[in-house]
């Protein structure tokens with residue numbers, strides 16, 4: 346990661362971490378979003394009924410077959426395809442929720458053409474938010490010797506998400522994570538994040 350990517354990673358990580366609850370796995374992403382009074386969660390079918398368009402039009406409007414979000418006044422909406430696999434849905438929902446919580450401006454339903462330049466950084470941040478929310482960093486360390494199957498099951502994420510997450514762990518291990526953690530209580534979730542806060546890669 347270069348400096349800018351690292352900044353983006355840290356920003357998304359800190360926001361995801363603010364949602365951390367001990368022992369709450371798999372993270373109840375749907376109820377988390379439903380409990381957020383500023384966000385409305387709709388399936389493609391619900392959106393099609395409300396907007397008065399056919400269901401097949403919904404993915405065209407949102408430019409995604411998986412999910413999209415938009416803002417209307419102060420309220421944010423996440424519209425998702427409930428026919429996708431559960432692990433896929435969970436990551437996508439966390440990703441869209443990340444866009445909202447990180448105050449991203451791109452990929453809005455109404456002005457998506459204006460802000461193409463900021464797109465990829467925002468996508469990177471939303472993906473980082475989603476993976477750090479669903480599979481927190483210190484849990485990756487705790488589960489480092491478990492099988493992908495066990496991890497995917499425990500956190501209800503896809504195998505490809507597991508492998509992306511574990512690659513980041515490997516990179517942090519190479520950067521001296523283990524040495525740092527051995528000086529602190531390593532189950533405590535703050536010490537991993539503190540390592541990154543103190544580290545200048």
Ligand SMILES: [Zn+2]
Nearest residue numbers: 440444468471
């Ligand atoms: Zn996105």
